[in-house]
Amino acid sequence: MGKGFLNSLGRVMLIAGLVAFFCGACALRSINRDEFWSMCVMDSSLTLGVNDGPACASGDRHIICERFEAAMAGEFTSQAQCRDMCRETRQQLVREYLFQGCDSRIIGAEGLCRKYCNGLDE
Numbered sequence: 001m002g003k004g005f006l007n008s009l010g011r012v013m014l015i016a017g018l019v020a021f022f023c024g025a026c027a028l029r030s031i032n033r034d035e036f037w038s039m040c041v042m043d044s045s046l047t048l049g050v051n052d053g054p055a056c057a058s059g060d061r062h063i064i065c066e067r068f069e070a071a072m073a074g075e076f077t078s079q080a081q082c083r084d085m086c087r088e089t090r091q092q093l094v095r096e097y098l099f100q101g102c103d104s105r106i107i108g109a110e111g112l113c114r115k116y117c118n119g120l121d122e
Contacts (some may be wrong), residue, residue, distance in 0.1 A: 008010035008060065014120050016051060036068075036069060036072070036116055037065060037069060039115055039116065040064070040065035040068055040069070040116075064093060067089065068086070068093075068116075069087075070088055071088075071089040072085060072086060072089065072116065076117070079117045079118065082113075082116070083114070083117045086113035086116060087113055090113065
């Protein structure tokens with residue numbers, strides 16, 4: 001039993017190692033938080049109607065970035081999956097801010113989604 005068990009264990013370990021090696025390309029990827037944060041805060045397309053009341057104060061860019069960061073904190077298997085999540089987050093924020101009385105220039109985050117997600121498929 002000892003020799004047969006070791007042979008079986010060896011095969012299992014070899015197969016597991018090969019699967020792990022070959023699946024490296026399909027592994028989930030996550031995005032650097034610091035890189036995204038600086039990208040988000042500096043993105044001039046993230047504008048709010050600042051003269052539409054307290055819900056649209058100029059500091060809201062940081063709030064928007066925090067919301068994007070929280071929503072995008074997961075791991076993605078492709079750029080397309082990442083961009084879909086980013087767009088969904090943007091639409092949710094647009095609805096929320098419009099409901100609070102902000103103007104329609106709210107979050108032009110398509111460029112942010114593209115920049116944020118482009119590093120995934122390498």
